[in-house]
Structures are given as structure tokens and as C-alpha cells.
Amino acid sequence: MIRLLDIQKTYDNGTKALKGVTLNIEDGEFVFLVGPSGSGKSTIIKLITGEEHPNAGRIMVNGYNLNSIHPRQIPYMRRTLGVIFQDFRLIDKKTVGENLEFAMRAVGASTREIRKRIPYVLDLVDLSQKEDRYPSQLSGGEQQRVAIARALVNNPDMIIADEPTGNLDPQRSLEIMTLLEKINELGTTMLVVTHAKELVNRFTKRVIAIENGRIFSDETGGYYKHEEI
Amino acid sequence: MKRYNFGYYFGEGFRSIFTHGLMSFVAVFMIVACLLIMGSFSLVALNLERELGNLERDNEFLAFVDESYTREQAMELQSRIEMVNNVSGVSFTTKEQAQEDYAAKYASDQNAALYSELPAEVFRDRYSVHMEDLSLIQETIDAVEAIEGIDGHQAAPEVAEGFVLVRNVATAVAMILIVLLLLISLFIIYNTIKLGTFTRREEIAIMKMCGATNGFVRGPFVFEGMILGLFGAVVAFFCQWGVYALIAQAIETGETFQLITVIPFGEIWPKVLGVFAGTGLVVGTGGSVMAIRKFLQV
Numbered sequence: 368m369i370r371l372l373d374i375q376k377t378y379d380n381g382t383k384a385l386k387g388v389t390l391n392i393e394d395g396e397f398v399f400l401v402g403p404s405g406s407g408k409s410t411i412i413k414l415i416t417g418e419e420h421p422n423a424g425r426i427m428v429n430g431y432n433l434n435s436i437h438p439r440q441i442p443y444m445r446r447t448l449g450v451i452f453q454d455f456r457l458i459d460k461k462t463v464g465e466n467l468e469f470a471m472r473a474v475g476a477s478t479r480e481i482r483k484r485i486p487y488v489l490d491l492v493d494l495s496q497k498e499d500r501y502p503s504q505l506s507g508g509e510q511q512r513v514a515i516a517r518a519l520v521n522n523p524d525m526i527i528a529d530e531p532t533g534n535l536d537p538q539r540s541l542e543i544m545t546l547l548e549k550i551n552e553l554g555t556t557m558l559v560v561t562h563a564k565e566l567v568n569r570f571t572k573r574v575i576a577i578e579n580g581r582i583f584s585d586e587t588g589g590y591y592k593h594e595e596i
Numbered sequence: 597m598k599r600y601n602f603g604y605y606f607g608e609g610f611r612s613i614f615t616h617g618l619m620s621f622v623a624v625f626m627i628v629a630c631l632l633i634m635g636s637f638s639l640v641a642l643n644l645e646r647e648l649g650n651l652e653r654d655n656e657f658l659a660f661v662d663e664s665y666t667r668e669q670a671m672e673l674q675s676r677i678e679m680v681n682n683v684s685g686v687s688f689t690t691k692e693q694a695q696e697d698y699a700a701k702y703a704s705d706q707n708a709a710l711y712s713e714l715p716a717e718v719f720r721d722r723y724s725v726h727m728e729d730l731s732l733i734q735e736t737i738d739a740v741e742a743i744e745g746i747d748g749h750q751a752a753p754e755v756a757e758g759f760v761l762v763r764n765v766a767t768a769v770a771m772i773l774i775v776l777l778l779l780i781s782l783f784i785i786y787n788t789i790k791l792g793t794f795t796r797r798e799e800i801a802i803m804k805m806c807g808a809t810n811g812f813v814r815g816p817f818v819f820e821g822m823i824l825g826l827f828g829a830v831v832a833f834f835c836q837w838g839v840y841a842l843i844a845q846a847i848e849t850g851e852t853f854q855l856i857t858v859i860p861f862g863e864i865w866p867k868v869l870g871v872f873a874g875t876g877l878v879v880g881t882g883g884s885v886m887a888i889r890k891f892l893q894v
Contacts, residue, residue: 458802
């Protein structure tokens with residue numbers, strides 16, 4: 368569950384990224400966050416993951432109050448989130464299995480837990496046969512599925528996908544978005560930041576549109592209809 | 597620390613050493629070089645300290661007994677002199693013995709006959725007083741002279757002061773060198789680990805994004821530093837052993853340094869190994885903790 372209340376964020380260089388953003392995302396929701404470059408989408412993600420702090424306003428993420436959170440608690444807050452990036456950010460010198468193991472080790476999982484969880488998650492993203500491959504031996508779509516598996520492997524409450532289809536062709540993009548929808552149906556809250564208009568229009572989900580640091584459209588059950596963005 | 601984390605830290609730290617093989621080699625080489633230089637200076641200082649200690653122990657002053665005291669009265673003073681602070685040993689010499697010693701000392705002199713004919717009455721009963729700390733010679737003389745029955749002394753405080761000066765200079769030079777070399781080692785290991793963290797900054801960012809605590813991220817790097825530091829210390833220890841043995845052999849067999857006695861390495865190796873291992877660990881761990889700090893702010 369995410370609560371942003373009247374958030375304002377100005378960077379040190381004077382850029383006003385957010386000018387009073389308020390939004391709520393409930394558990395189990397699938398939400399698209401759309402908007403042009405520089406509209407404030409990335410800032411929202413950074414605020415949710417605790418990389419940045421707001422100048423004003425209140426933020427709650429999965430029960431953690433980020434306005435008063437102790438720095439030592441931030442890792443534990445992040446364990447409730449899984450993050451997917453446009454450029455996959457896989458470790459090239461580790462195999463698919465080792466990439467997932469790496470993410471589980473990071474939260475202190477035991478070898479037993481790792482051995483049990485990784486096959487399940489790889490099966491979910493349909494990569495069971497590629498556990499021993501290196502990222503360079505996989506296609507872009509497969510690499511992004513590894514990244515999704517990595518985001519899922521610690522069983523987070525919510526997945527944040529930052530332009531997950533930005534580097535993929537339309538067919539692979541659709542596959543990835545369908546996979547994210549499937550994961551959402553299994554109970555994980557999904558926040559997808561994207562530019563892909565056609566893709567958003569193919570899914571009947573809640574779409575939050577942001578421009579110039581302000582939310583100007585938030586339509587539950589609607590689709591991405593603001594062609595001017 | 598969880599048991600399985602320990603294995604992970606060790607494995608990752610060990611793997612990283614080979615991943616950054618050249619830098620690891622440079623770090624170990626520099627640690628060995630620094631420890632070797634530091635160790636050599638320390639061992640020279642230690643030997644010098646021991647040698648000076650021996651000379652200090654040989655250094656004594658004479659406290660003369662009042663001539664009006666009978667032999668029995670004179671001998672009773674020994675226990676009182678022994679109670680004086682800084683006195684490590686006292687030996688009584690009768691005036692007859694002193695006369696014999698004097699004659700023996702100048703036996704080869706051209707006027708030997710003259711010296712040997714001196715009557716014992718010219719001499720006085722005396723105590724040879726040895727001290728623990730040569731720098732307190734004047735205070736000790738004053739305290740011994742304050743004892744009733746002691747009448748005068750013979751000492752060479754300038755020799756004692758010379759010893760103290762040499763020892764203090766040697767200790768100061770060794771300390772400065774040790775601190776300097778420690779800082780150099782720390783700087784080198786810091787840069788080695790920093791390079792490692794820089795090439796792995798993406799991994800660190802991913803770990804942080806997955807919810808890794810700073811301690812967990814730091815773990816493998818700290819272990820890497822510890823392994824490098826310890827390995828460097830062990831290599832340096834064996835090198836030091838070899839160098840020390842060679843120098844000791846040269847001193848023992850050479851004619852120039854016949855008066856110098858070198859402490860056998862067998863007597864000091866546990867200390868050397870302990871200090872090297874401790875220094876290696878501190879430098880390795882400290883360097884890595886400093887190097888990783890910047891990359892944890894994600």
C-alpha cells in the first residue's frame with residue numbers, strides 16, 4: 368500500500384520535480400504511471416524506494432512512514448518492494464540462478480530457502496530451463512523476465528517496474544506486460560511506469576498521468592487516453 | 597552474523613581477490629613491503645633496547661661507606677640500600693678486595709708495581725649499586741647518599757644520560773616509521789578495495805535496492821581486506837624471518853659487530869607473528885570499511 372500526500376520535491380539544482388502530488392495505491396492493485404520525460408515519474412519511484420526524500424508532504428510505503436523512518440529501517444522497507452529497471456541491471460558474470468541467489472542472499476536468506484524458492488520463481492517466469500545461462504546468452508525479453516524473477520524472488524508486497532518494456536520489441540513488451548499482470552493476479556501490487564501508449568491501452572487498468580510535477584489524470588479501470596502526453 | 601552469511605562473505609571476499617588479481621597482488625606486495633620495513637626497524641629497535649638494557653644493567657655507581665663504620669656496621673647497610681627505589685642490585689666490596697681489583701686492573705700498566713703497593717687503607721668499603729632505570733640515576737644517588745653511614749659516591753651520569761638519549765632517539769625514530777608505514781599500508785589497501793567497490797558499484801546498488809543492510813554489503817569487502825591483510829602479514833612474517841636470520845648470521849660471524857648479541861628469532865617469533873597479523877587485520881579491515889563507505893549511500 369502506497370500513500371503520497373501533497374508531496375513536493377525540489378532538487379539541489381533548483382528543479383521542481385513534484386509540486387504537490389497526492390496518490391494512493393491499495394494492496395493488490397495494478398497501476399500504470401504515465402507521463403512525458405521530466406514529468407516527475409522517476410522522482411516518485413525514488414521517493415517510494417527511499418533514494419530521495421521529499422521537501423514537503425507525507426509518504427507511507429507498505430506500513431513504513433518514510434518521513435520518520437530510521438536509516439537502518441530503509442533496507443527492511445525495501446524488502447517489501449521489488450524493482451524492475453528498463454536496462455534489466457543483471458550481473459553479467461553471474462548465471463540466471465546466481466542472479467536470483469544474489470538477491471536472496473542480500474536479504475539474508477538461507478541456502479535451503481534459496482534452493483526452494485528459485486525453481487518456483489523461474490517456473491513462474493517460464494525460465495526453468497535457463498537457470499545456468501549467463502545474461503549475455505539470453506534475449507532481451509528473457510533478460511527482463513530474469514529481472515522480474517529477481518524482483519519477485521524475495522516475495523515482495525509490491526513490484527515497481529520502471530519502463531520495463533523500454534528496450535523490447537512490441538511482441539516481447541506484450542509478453543512482459545502479460546507476465547506482470549499474471550503476477551499481479553497472484554496478489555502482488557504492481558506499479559508500472561511506462562511510455563508505451565499502445566501497450567497501456569491494451570490493458571484495462573488504473574492509469575495515473577503526471578505532467579510538470581502534478582497529477583492531472585487518475586482513472587481507475589480506464590485506459591491511457593491522453594494522446595497529448 | 598548469521599552462519600550462512602559468514603560463508604557468503606568469505607566466499608565473495610575470496611572470489612573478489614582473484615577477480616581483481618593485479619590490484620590484490622599489488623595490495624599484498626605493499627603490505628608485505630610495509631610490514632617488512634616496519635618489522636625490520638622494530639626489530640632493530642628491540643635489539644638496541646635489549647643491548648642498551650644490558651649496558652644499563654652493567655652501569656653502576658659506587659656508594660662509599662663511612663670510614664668510622666666497622667665491617668659489620670658497613671655490611672648492615674646493604675638491606676637499607678636495597679630498599680631504595682630504582683635499585684635493582686647491590687654488592688658489597690671490602691676495601692681489601694677493592695685494592696686487589698685496582699691492582700689487577702692496572703696489572704699491565706708500566707706503573708703496576710706502584711698500584712699494587714697501595715695499602716688497603718687508602719680504599720674504603722663500598723657498595724656497587726645497579727639501577728633499573730638509568731634515567732633516574734641522580735635521584736637514586738641522592739636517596740642512597742641520604743642513608744646514614746654512606747659517605748660519598750662515584751658515578752658517571754653523563755654516560756647514563758648518553759644511553760638514555762640513544763634509546764629515546766631510537767624509539768622515537770621507530771615509532772615515527774611505524775606510524776608512517778601503517779598509514780601508507782592503510783592508504784594502499786583503501787585504494788585496492790575502493791577499486792573493487794567501484795567496479796562492483798552496480799552490484800552494490802542492486803543489493804541495496806533488494807533490501808541489503810549496509811553491514812551485509814560491507815561484509816564481503818571487509819573479508820576481502822582481512823584476507824589480503826592476513827595473507828600479506830603471513831608472507832611478510834616469513835620474509836622477515838629470512839632477513840633477520842641473514843642479518844643475525846652476518847653479525848655473529850662478522851668481526852665488526854662482535855660485541856653485539858642478536859636476540860634469537862626463536863625467542864621473538866610469536867610476538868612478530870602476532871604484531872604482523874594484528875597490523876594486517878587492522879589495515880585490511882580499516883581500509884575496506886573506509887573504502888566502501890561512499891558506495892553505501894544509495
